[in-house]
Amino acid sequence: MDINTRQFQQIRDLINKKSGIFFEEKKVYFLKRRIEERIKQNGLSDMDEYISFLKYGDDGNEFQKLIDEITINETYFFREFEQLKAFAEECLPEILEIKKKRKEKSINVWSAGCSTGEEPYTIAIILNEMLENIVLWDVFILATDINKRVLEIAKKGVYESRSLKQVAGPYISKYFTPVDEEKYKINDASKMLVSFKHGDILESDAMVPDNFYDFIFCRNVLIYFDEVSRKQALEIFHKKLKYNGFIFLGHSESVGRITDSFTCRKMKNYYVYQKL
Ligand SMILES: C[S@@+](CC[C@H](N)C(=O)[O-])C[C@H]1O[C@@H](n2cnc3c(N)ncnc32)[C@H](O)[C@@H]1O
The missing domain is CATH 3.40.50.150 (Vaccinia Virus protein VP39)
Structure with missing residues (x-):
């Protein structure tokens, strides 16, 4: 499944607005892989459908699932x-x-x-x-x-x-x-x-x-x-x-x-x- 610049920017801006997290262009494949999985889980067919779902059909649950996939959670005891x-x-x-x-x-x-x-x-x-x-x-x-x-x-x-x-x-x-x-x-x-x-x-x-x-x-x-x-x-x-x-x-x-x-x-x- 492809993701074009417009789609990447739309999803990136949605994530940024709701969480502060910002994805640079070089992270496009990281984001794409995770979104593809969310599209599959929701039985949707493409990026545009997923963006519309996030914007207009989501009660917050889907955004939470996306956040659970895209945050970097690396940590350990006594770090730094x-x-x-x-x-x-x-x-x-x-x-x-x-x-x-x-x-x-x-x-x-x-x-x-x-x-x-x-x-x-x-x-x-x-x-x-x-x-x-x-x-x-x-x-x-x-x-x-x-x-x-x-x-x-x-x-x-x-x-x-x-x-x-x-x-x-x-x-x-x-x-x-x-x-x-x-x-x-x-x-x-x-x-x-x-x-x-x-x-x-x-x-x-x-x-x-x-x-x-x-x-x-x-x-x-x-x-x-x-x-x-x-x-x-x-x-x-x-x-x-x-x-x-x-x-x-x-x-x-x-x-x-x-x-x-x-x-x-x-x-x-x-x-x-x-x-x-
Ligand atoms: C790399 S971990 C750091 C964990 C720990 N603070 C450490 O230094 O080992 C970053 C954590 O920040 C969380 N995070 C990212 N954006 C956040 C936000 N807007 N509000 C609350 N937590 C957030 C992520 O879910 C992730 O678990």
Whole structure:
């Protein structure tokens, strides 16, 4: 089945408008293969029919199925270790110091674009290691993703060993239970700290209270967005962060290039961004 430039652009613009994700021309074959499968599943005959269906006949279900096919969900535990080190050893102690002065006992984290859950569970493990007595804290980790399929995997919390390739041996025994030779389940104590929710970052303004989060992680998500959507997402994150709160993006994504709302600070080995 062929896809011409007009059809590619129409589908690309629909996806972009609803999710922020932007496909460059060079991704035409990636998109084409996935759309062909959706055309087949819906018993339609060609691209134009599929575009009309998406535009006028869809109650949202088909768009969700398309999104579940086209998002890149690559992730693993303790991804971007140096950044997590900066979070654990420098940013978190600063926030804890502020909380101590204010006699606050809550920590709120948002993992936006959490995929199959490795990122929010990694944060849960780090908090468990770094807080003196986690049960004395009210820890809330919200983990959201636009892809429903990955959230089902995240909620189960069962992972192949390749997802754990960066997890140190002692942490594997402390935080996971082997399911079989190849699979591990995250323990209940870490699981309990994470609430998974389906949602589009760009539509999360109403879902999430303002000035609420101490930390937002949105790593390896904005690289798939166009510039306008990136800026929009960072404006939302800025609103949702508390003063002094930190935002973490992926290593190839620079907050500074997108907005000057955040203050860039150099920690020992890492640049971090903060709402000051
Ligand atoms: C490459 S994964 C990154 C996972 C994790 N943050 C990490 O760094 O390992 C990107 C995730 O962002 C999600 N995503 C893409 N656009 C989104 C949007 N508009 N709202 C919420 N999630 C989105 C995708 O479904 C995918 O699971």
